[in-house]
Amino acid sequence: MTTASTAHEGPAGPEEGTGAAGETPPALMTAEGLTKYFPIKGGFPFKRTVGAVKAVDGLDLVVREGESFGLVGESGCGKSTTGRLLARLLEPTAGTITYRDQDISHAGRKELAPIRSEIQMIFQDPYSSLNPRQTVGSIVGAPLEINRVNPPGGREARVRELMDTVGLNPEHYNRFPHEFSGGQRQRIGVARALALEPRLIIADEPVSALDVSIQAQVINLLRRVQREHGIAFLFIAHDLAVVRHFSQRIAVMYLGKIVEVGDRRAIYERPRHPYTHALLSAVPEAELELAEAEDPEAGADAPKERTARRERIRLEGDVPSPSDPPSGCRFRTRCWKAQDRCATEEPPLVRIEGNAEGHMTACHFPEAGTVLLE
Amino acid sequence: MSSDTQVAAELVGRSPGQLMWRRFRRDRVGVVSGCVVLFFFAVGLLAPVISWLYGKDPQTRYGQIEPGLLNEFGYPVKPNGGIDGEFWFGLEPFMGRDVLTQLVYGIRTSLFIALAVTVLATLTAIVLGITAGYLGGKADFLISRFIDLLMAFPNQLFFVAFLPIVATLFVDPREETPTYVRVVSIIVVLWVLGWMTLGRILRGATLALREREFVEAAKVSGASPWRIIRKELLPNVVSPMLVQATYMLPNFVTTAAALSFLGVGLVEPTPDWGRMFAIGAEVYRADLTYMFFPGVAMVVFVVAFNLLGDSVRDAFDPKTNR
Ligand SMILES: Nc1ncnc2c1ncn2[C@@H]1O[C@H](COP(=O)(O)OP(=O)(O)O)[C@@H](O)[C@H]1O
Ligand code: SF4
Numbered sequence: 001m002t003t004a005s006t007a008h009e010g011p012a013g014p015e016e017g018t019g020a021a022g023e024t025p026p027a028l029m030t031a032e033g034l035t036k037y038f039p040i041k042g043g044f045p046f047k048r049t050v051g052a053v054k055a056v057d058g059l060d061l062v063v064r065e066g067e068s069f070g071l072v073g074e075s076g077c078g079k080s081t082t083g084r085l086l087a088r089l090l091e092p093t094a095g096t097i098t099y100r101d102q103d104i105s106h107a108g109r110k111e112l113a114p115i116r117s118e119i120q121m122i123f124q125d126p127y128s129s130l131n132p133r134q135t136v137g138s139i140v141g142a143p144l145e146i147n148r149v150n151p152p153g154g155r156e157a158r159v160r161e162l163m164d165t166v167g168l169n170p171e172h173y174n175r176f177p178h179e180f181s182g183g184q185r186q187r188i189g190v191a192r193a194l195a196l197e198p199r200l201i202i203a204d205e206p207v208s209a210l211d212v213s214i215q216a217q218v219i220n221l222l223r224r225v226q227r228e229h230g231i232a233f234l235f236i237a238h239d240l241a242v243v244r245h246f247s248q249r250i251a252v253m254y255l256g257k258i259v260e261v262g263d264r265r266a267i268y269e270r271p272r273h274p275y276t277h278a279l280l281s282a283v284p285e286a287e288l289e290l291a292e293a294e295d296p297e298a299g300a301d302a303p304k305e306r307t308a309r310r311e312r313i314r315l316e317g318d319v320p321s322p323s324d325p326p327s328g329c330r331f332r333t334r335c336w337k338a339q340d341r342c343a344t345e346e347p348p349l350v351r352i353e354g355n356a357e358g359h360m361t362a363c364h365f366p367e368a369g370t371v372l373l374e
Numbered sequence: 375m376s377s378d379t380q381v382a383a384e385l386v387g388r389s390p391g392q393l394m395w396r397r398f399r400r401d402r403v404g405v406v407s408g409c410v411v412l413f414f415f416a417v418g419l420l421a422p423v424i425s426w427l428y429g430k431d432p433q434t435r436y437g438q439i440e441p442g443l444l445n446e447f448g449y450p451v452k453p454n455g456g457i458d459g460e461f462w463f464g465l466e467p468f469m470g471r472d473v474l475t476q477l478v479y480g481i482r483t484s485l486f487i488a489l490a491v492t493v494l495a496t497l498t499a500i501v502l503g504i505t506a507g508y509l510g511g512k513a514d515f516l517i518s519r520f521i522d523l524l525m526a527f528p529n530q531l532f533f534v535a536f537l538p539i540v541a542t543l544f545v546d547p548r549e550e551t552p553t554y555v556r557v558v559s560i561i562v563v564l565w566v567l568g569w570m571t572l573g574r575i576l577r578g579a580t581l582a583l584r585e586r587e588f589v590e591a592a593k594v595s596g597a598s599p600w601r602i603i604r605k606e607l608l609p610n611v612v613s614p615m616l617v618q619a620t621y622m623l624p625n626f627v628t629t630a631a632a633l634s635f636l637g638v639g640l641v642e643p644t645p646d647w648g649r650m651f652a653i654g655a656e657v658y659r660a661d662l663t664y665m666f667f668p669g670v671a672m673v674v675f676v677v678a679f680n681l682l683g684d685s686v687r688d689a690f691d692p693k694t695n696r
């Protein structure tokens with residue numbers, strides 16, 4: 001890929017996020033046409049497949065080395081399924097997943113073994129993600145044990161070190177998960193994900209189950225880990241507030257498809273897709289400011305993008321069923337700009353007129369790129 | 375120094391098993407019924423010692439050897455079934471054997487059979503239930519239909535009909551069936567029809583656990599299915615397993631007793647709890663006392679075991695406290 005995506009229009013500062021020098025890091029994980037249909041069984045007396053939940057339906061994305069990539073969308077739009085597909089916990093129905101030039105779309109457990117240690121996951125539910133019958137020591141040490149990693153000084157020492165890294169008392173090595181709070185449990189999950197020094201961590205809504213007061217602490221921990229260890233993150237969230245100060249590039253997902261993707265500034269300052277606008281308007285002003293206050297670095301490297309009098313968009317109705325998505329553009333049933341063409345022709349995810357380099361939008365009648373700038 | 379050890383204890387933390395044990399210890403009914411159950415097991419285990427201390431054995435026909443114990447109709451001369459300082463629980467009519475040692479050895483036989491069946495049924499339930507739950511798909515379908523099929527069997531009828539057949543698998547029907555063959559066939563028949571309830575419970579529990587994120591975390595790290603079953607699933611099904619096993623065991627005791635009562639279980643001369651009821655039913659008009667001790671022992675045993683099962687369940691799951 002060629003360099004220089006300084007084609008930023010508007011009041012842009014120096015290029016931030018991916019490759020500060022304009023150099024795009026190589027792709028770490030690539031998904032092309034990724035599809036997952038869950039069969040719906042029904043019928044009497046013999047169960048047969050009567051339909052499919054199209055949880056992920058032809059999704060393309062690239063996570064580059066060391067970058068933090070955000071994946072945002074309402075609940076039920078297929079984010080977790082995407083994360084599980086990329087972690088190869090699920091078998092894709094179609095499409096390819098490439099990890100560092102290796103096609104792992106249908107690789108079995110044995111084939112995946114060498115790269116298992118490079119891709120780790122952090123889960124949403126701190127209660128379900130830790131085995132209640134194991135001590136913290138064995139939970140965090142399990143990845144080492146499974147992969148027969150023998151760090152110098154022994155596994156226990158390494159686990160204690162990891163506990164220290166994530167802000168847990170290493171002396172709690174022999175404690176059980178039920179003795180920890182939600183936030184501490186999530187730290188245990190982070191320590192487990194770090195144990196093998198992965199290159200990519202898929203974090204599926206890692207803070208959405210936590211108290212708001214705890215969320216910022218865990219987010220800051222993840223940011224620190226991401227920067228210090230240079231780990232690439234696929235950070236899944238259901239709103240744009242959390243990824244706002246975590247991800248350099250963000251993809252917005254709706255009903256199994258990516259509708260808009262771009263770097264942070266493009267998404268927050270110059271969103272083009274109506275759905276992105278709707279998601280942005282749902283982010284409370286206070287939360288954006290709070291986030292910045294807690295995160296001085298973000299305040300420094302992001303221009304003041306307080307979108308003071310942002311328009312309020314209330315999305316009508318519910319997300320349509322993924323088993324029978326609308327024809328053409330899937331967002332059209334809730335889109336205020338929808339026209340006849342939207343029902344017949346599916347908008348491709350492309351760099352539309354007026355978009356910066358790397359900013360792609362799937363919409364026939366996109367919003368003007370400057371709406372959110374006063 | 376004591377504060378040091380206290381700090382150390384705090385840092386070690388309490389496992390869910392330890393917490394369960396603490397809750398159980400606070401449950402008075404549970405502790406008492408647990409002691410009763412232990413008492414029965416001790417009696418079974420120590421039957422020879424009891425017999426030796428007491429100076430009688432279950433085979434000697436005291437009533438026939440010593441004159442003056444049984445009358446001309448074969449019933450004990452003394453009132454209350456012949457209870458006295460020598461024969462504490464009385465004498466068996468006709469045969470004239472000692473009831474106490476008969477009962478003690480009968481409990482020993484019954485508990486041995488029930489324990490063996492419980493262990494086998496639990497192992498079968500673990501293997502088939504967890505396989506069905508974890509693998510899902512075809513394996514689950516086959517195992518679940520197999521469970522349905524076995525559950526549809528009319529148990530008692532099956533036992534009565536098949537016990538003799540099972541025995542002939544081991545020996546020629548024209549020969550005398552050795553005791554161990556009878557014991558083995560009772561165990562096999564009870565086992566084959568005894569594991570399904572627990573199997574279903576474990577299948578359901580595994581199905582739910584399989585979706586838990588800690589199993590996915592193990593998979594993401596590359597854990598083998600065997601490791602996931604051993605380290606992630608099994609420790610989490612210990613509670614339903616223990617609870618169900620405590621309900622299962624007294625059930626097997628009473629079923630085995632029923633088989634002996636119906637005449638397809640153990641035969642003379644093996645002392646057997648259930649057969650004492652058969653004898654008691656024959657003689658109850660003339661000698662009601664004979665039935666008393668085996669009957670009371672059986673009721674106490676079954677009630678204590680079921681109360682223990684309830685307490686174990688409550689201790690494992692404090693939310694379901696009555
Ligand atoms: N294992 C599964 N079987 C059937 N349907 C599923 C399964 N997992 C997810 N789905 C369905 O796929 C859709 C997307 O789910 P999910 O990926 O969890 O969304 P999100 O994480 O964005 O909330 C939902 O409609 C959900 O019901
Ligand atoms: S393609 Fe049409 S319906 Fe879809 S988002 Fe754009 S304007 Fe709305």
Ligand SMILES: [Mg+2]
Nearest residue numbers: 076079080205
């Ligand atoms: Mg989700």
